[in-house]
Amino acid sequence: MPNETATAGLRERKKVETRRLLLEGAARLFRERGFEATTVADIAAHANVSVRTFFRYFESKEALLLPDGVEIFAYVENALAARPADEEPLDAVCNALLEAAEPFAASTLTALSHPLEDIENVVTARLVQAFSDFEERLTALVRRRLPPDTPDADLEAAVIACAALSAVRAVLRTRRARRATGPTDTGPATLLRAFRILRGIGTP
Template sequence: MAGSGGASSSGLRERKKAETRQALRTQAARLFAERGFADTTVAEIAEAAGVSLRTFFRYFDSKEELLLPDLAELFDRLARELERRPADEPALVALREALLTVTSGPRTTLVALLHPLEGAADVVTDRLVYTFMKSEDRFAQLLAQRLPPGPDVDLRASVLAMTALSAVRSVLRTIRQRRETEEVPVGTFARLLRSAFTVLAEESSKV
């Protein structure tokens, strides 16, 4: 019985953490929309969510981080999308389609890169690029599950993961550069990601 009570308490704590994290994201989004990103402070976000500044920084390093996707949720969704792809589909094609699915829904914040909040766009883009760089191992693990067994399957999965993530980073950098001189329309991320993966396929066929 004691063990059951401990598990229940642990589950309650995790649920409370998730609720607090979501409250901070929700209140931040509301304040950003009402006051603008630059004119909203961390203290105001914390107060609106009913938590202390100290609690805020237990969950997020800065208000910019609130604009980034929830990476745990993102990878969970990516894994589920990869599982749904046909078993005989090439790994890079499966990853491309899974990425397009998880980054085009309303629960992601990549739309913020296309219609950025004033004063936040460059910081968010840079952090998202850095986040993808740190995620190569997780991507490699997901891809390894789709590759046929054989020698150096871990190497093949790592090469594919790093190649795919390089394509994502290239798309984000391209969007950022174009945004300096022109308006970037909705749908640009998906279009450029498909183009980037086409480049990868064309170049790999020449090797």
């Protein structure tokens, strides 16, 4: 049994190391050659593994640009769970997304450090898709925060979740459009302004 445990531990460490080498190799190759010119075979060779092994870790080279959807949503879920129980649901979701923005924004900025439009396009598309995939899961989390006697609680939860995620998607698209005409801020400040706009909709 001890030998089996040791073998399992070694296998897991090797997986972690292989993943790290693939990520580091991809980042280096993307900077040196550009995203389009870098192939999966190049990345695999840099990590001294086969292409087949590469696909055991990542579904495509695009997947190397950002954490996967599960990881991104985990940031959001943990941040929302930490919000005060008496906080307004929309404020709680918006603040949770703000708190969670830093980890995946850092990954985005790393990917965008190379001034190639193709990388910007892929990163934006993946983030937008990731947030679209979150809608049902975030709706369920918001529903738990609503008082039990909330009228149309399922609808209110869906509206809050979808509105907050739509604000994030709007920020991503706006940043991309602004970047085409010059430097723009990439931190959470733009997201905060978007949430203020959202809260102000319909207010005289």
